[in-house]
Amino acid sequence: MKILLLAGDGIGPEIMAEAGKVLDALALPVTLDRALVGGAAYEASGHPLPPETLAKAKAADAILFGAVGDPRFDAVERHLRPEQAILGLRAELGLFANLRPAKLFPGLEDSSALRPEVASAIDLLIVRELNGDVYFGEKGTRTTASGEREGYDVMAYSESEVRRIAHVAFRAAQGRGKRLCSVDKANVLETSQLWRDVVIEVAAEYPDVALSHMYVDNAAMQLVRNPGQFDVIVTGNLFGDILSDQASMCVGSIGLLASASLGEGRRGLYEPIHGSAPDIAGKGIANPLAMILSLAMLLRHSGGDEANAARIEAAVGQVLADGCRGADLGGTMGTTALGDAVVSALN
Amino acid sequence: MKILLLAGDGIGPEIMAEAGKVLDALALPVTLDRALVGGAAYEASGHPLPPETLAKAKAADAILFGAVGDPRFDAVERHLRPEQAILGLRAELGLFANLRPAKLFPGLEDSSALRPEVASAIDLLIVRELNGDVYFGEKGTRTTASGEREGYDVMAYSESEVRRIAHVAFRAAQGRGKRLCSVDKANVLETSQLWRDVVIEVAAEYPDVALSHMYVDNAAMQLVRNPGQFDVIVTGNLFGDILSDQASMCVGSIGLLASASLGEGRRGLYEPIHGSAPDIAGKGIANPLAMILSLAMLLRHSGGDEANAARIEAAVGQVLADGCRGADLGGTMGTTALGDAVVSALN
Ligand SMILES: CC(C)[C@H](C(=O)O)[C@@H](O)C(=O)O
Numbered sequence: 001m002k003i004l005l006l007a008g009d010g011i012g013p014e015i016m017a018e019a020g021k022v023l024d025a026l027a028l029p030v031t032l033d034r035a036l037v038g039g040a041a042y043e044a045s046g047h048p049l050p051p052e053t054l055a056k057a058k059a060a061d062a063i064l065f066g067a068v069g070d071p072r073f074d075a076v077e078r079h080l081r082p083e084q085a086i087l088g089l090r091a092e093l094g095l096f097a098n099l100r101p102a103k104l105f106p107g108l109e110d111s112s113a114l115r116p117e118v119a120s121a122i123d124l125l126i127v128r129e130l131n132g133d134v135y136f137g138e139k140g141t142r143t144t145a146s147g148e149r150e151g152y153d154v155m156a157y158s159e160s161e162v163r164r165i166a167h168v169a170f171r172a173a174q175g176r177g178k179r180l181c182s183v184d185k186a187n188v189l190e191t192s193q194l195w196r197d198v199v200i201e202v203a204a205e206y207p208d209v210a211l212s213h214m215y216v217d218n219a220a221m222q223l224v225r226n227p228g229q230f231d232v233i234v235t236g237n238l239f240g241d242i243l244s245d246q247a248s249m250c251v252g253s254i255g256l257l258a259s260a261s262l263g264e265g266r267r268g269l270y271e272p273i274h275g276s277a278p279d280i281a282g283k284g285i286a287n288p289l290a291m292i293l294s295l296a297m298l299l300r301h302s303g304g305d306e307a308n309a310a311r312i313e314a315a316v317g318q319v320l321a322d323g324c325r326g327a328d329l330g331g332t333m334g335t336t337a338l339g340d341a342v343v344s345a346l347n
Numbered sequence: 348m349k350i351l352l353l354a355g356d357g358i359g360p361e362i363m364a365e366a367g368k369v370l371d372a373l374a375l376p377v378t379l380d381r382a383l384v385g386g387a388a389y390e391a392s393g394h395p396l397p398p399e400t401l402a403k404a405k406a407a408d409a410i411l412f413g414a415v416g417d418p419r420f421d422a423v424e425r426h427l428r429p430e431q432a433i434l435g436l437r438a439e440l441g442l443f444a445n446l447r448p449a450k451l452f453p454g455l456e457d458s459s460a461l462r463p464e465v466a467s468a469i470d471l472l473i474v475r476e477l478n479g480d481v482y483f484g485e486k487g488t489r490t491t492a493s494g495e496r497e498g499y500d501v502m503a504y505s506e507s508e509v510r511r512i513a514h515v516a517f518r519a520a521q522g523r524g525k526r527l528c529s530v531d532k533a534n535v536l537e538t539s540q541l542w543r544d545v546v547i548e549v550a551a552e553y554p555d556v557a558l559s560h561m562y563v564d565n566a567a568m569q570l571v572r573n574p575g576q577f578d579v580i581v582t583g584n585l586f587g588d589i590l591s592d593q594a595s596m597c598v599g600s601i602g603l604l605a606s607a608s609l610g611e612g613r614r615g616l617y618e619p620i621h622g623s624a625p626d627i628a629g630k631g632i633a634n635p636l637a638m639i640l641s642l643a644m645l646l647r648h649s650g651g652d653e654a655n656a657a658r659i660e661a662a663v664g665q666v667l668a669d670g671c672r673g674a675d676l677g678g679t680m681g682t683t684a685l686g687d688a689v690v691s692a693l694n
């Protein structure tokens with residue numbers, strides 16, 4: 001298996017180093033390559049997703065991705081900003097399905113902002129569409145009839161876009177609790193109405209999965225009130241962005257949640273759901289666990305190596321159960337110490 | 348003052364009756380009128396916002412609004428659905444500023460899904476833009492080049508739309524903790540970039556207010572992690588819809604949050620942020636407190652009657668401190684009993 005490591009910006013390189021240690025410790029028959037991405041690539045070459053990086057990504061079986069984003073480039077034209085690298089990879093590689101599992105690790109009952117009994121019930125998977133929605137529609141700044149500037153972005157979903165993500169979500173639900181909640185804003189948005197109609201059509205092929213629908217405002221509320229009610233949530237790119245970050249805090253720290261971005265084949269991109277955290281970059285205090293858990297997802301989905309994926313996840317669980325905590329969880333362990341602890345816990 | 352009561356659908360009429368009791372008890376020199384709205388109006392007249400209702404709303408100084416929405420009309424064409432009544436009123440009356448305060452009432456520390464120390468720190472105001480965004484842009488279903496159906500909705504904000512809501516938010520912050528957080532998704536959306544640019548321009552006129560910016564995904568996370576960090580949040584129509592529902596659960600129940608929708612003048616529309624709750628309609632168990640608190644906001648903003656607004660709020664606080672709880676808060680008190688309790692607590 002050819003794995004491309006894209007560390008990116010901010011805390012990206014620090015946490016990637018820890019995932020690299022874990023990968024080394026497993027001594028798997030993989031080929032590793034590296035490339036620049038995000039602000040780091042822009043600085044070196046003038047583009048956040050240089051052609052060489054994209055070519056390497058296309059040639060890889062799996063991509064392990066750190067994070068991109070750097071406020072130093074806030075004033076740069078949008079198409080050259082660090083974030084365009086991850087949006088570009090998702091689009092160019094056809095990675096339309098983003099899987100974001102959220103589950104409370106034993107021992108973290110008191111780390112969530114939610115009451116322990118509410119937090120411990122969390123075991124959900126958010127399936128976020130990743131190639132469409134208001135992220136990728138026509139956008140720009142135009143002048144209105146009255147001569148003012150107006151910013152605009154077109155939100156849209158076509159039938160086939162909804163259908164393929166719906167299939168991913170129904171299949172994921174079949175492998176879990178067999179309950180799927182589709183989140184939209186169909187009372188206001190035509191995009192959501194089409195989404196809902198197509199999800200209902202696809203449901204006919206999955207009679208064993210119980211489908212429900214929820215408006216996004218209600219979903220944001222229910223994720224606080226009683227997140228334990230959800231099994232699989234399927235939603236569009238924008239709502240998925242918001243709800244998955246929200247869910248991450250329910251499990252104690254955004255530093256613990258990994259994600260897989262998948263297309264039609266086996267190739268996937270794996271990244272923590274947190275960002276580049278420029279405020280703590282270089283301090284050696286970033287939590288590498290979401291990055292390490294992203295490696296586990298990589299081995300499972302692109303490598304078909306459930307055994308080693310489960311080994312990594314068990315080691316992370318062990319480390320947390322042993323009370324190892326970084327700054328994000330009120331502890332004092334640094335990035336490398338946490339990575340080392342995971343390596344020692346592998347068995 | 349001429350007040351129009353629009354009870355609407357579902358639990359609307361039940362909770363409106365309790366607000367009516369409180370208003371009667373205050374014996375204020377107001378003129379009351381009533382009209383049909385939402386599904387109830389559609390059933391009676393074929394339109395969710397009939398011309399007579401709109402005319403009465405325009406003639407009123409303030410509108411007290413229950414809730415609209417009824418799944419019986421889910422298959423009706425979008426422009427005739429119950430929700431169009433509230434969207435139509437907001438647009439026709441130019442009610443562009445939606446104020447949604449969220450604060451934990453003493454005694455409800457254990458009712459929030461958040462840990463008590465996290466929940467008790469909540470005291471924030473969400474200022475949501477209400478006349479623009481993807482709610483009111485061009486929308487519909489079209490056929491793509493490949494012959495598929497595609498749903499679309501245009502998200503947009505013009506300079507003047509952002510400017511006027513920014514002024515409302517900065518002024519609100521001046522009257523509170525002098526901190527304003529503008530929430531957008533400027534790393535992806537051009538609409539957000541314009542939003543951010545204009546908010547920064549307006550900030551120059553309010554040097555006493557500390558302005559910060561946050562991406563909406565991060566804001567959804569921070570509202571769980573540490574909602575006490577926020578004073579005033581200003582955001583667009585869609586993000587405001589999601590974040591304010593989320594915040595409501597942090598304070599224990601969505602049945603406790605009122606909102607004011609204001610335009611340029613003194614006229615306003617006041618409504619609980621919860622919906623019509625068709626599942627519990629007619630059972631006499633809906634929480635009327637958000638509706639009663641909406642009346643308080645009406646007296647304050649449209650009536651300039653701070654004294655009576657504060658009286659109502661104190662009475663509601665008293666009732667909650669006394670341990671009165673409806674089903675939403677795990678108690679057994681019904682809608683009328685809660686309304687009666689507020690009336691008795693008025694002093
Ligand atoms: C960096 C940003 C463009 C990205 C997104 O909005 O998709 C991030 O928030 C995420 O969720 O992966």
Ligand SMILES: CC(C)[C@H](C(=O)O)[C@@H](O)C(=O)O
Pocket residue numbers: 187188217415416430433434588620
């Ligand atoms: C009923 C619906 C159209 C409305 C909205 O989305 O604005 C509601 O959710 C609200 O927040 O007032």
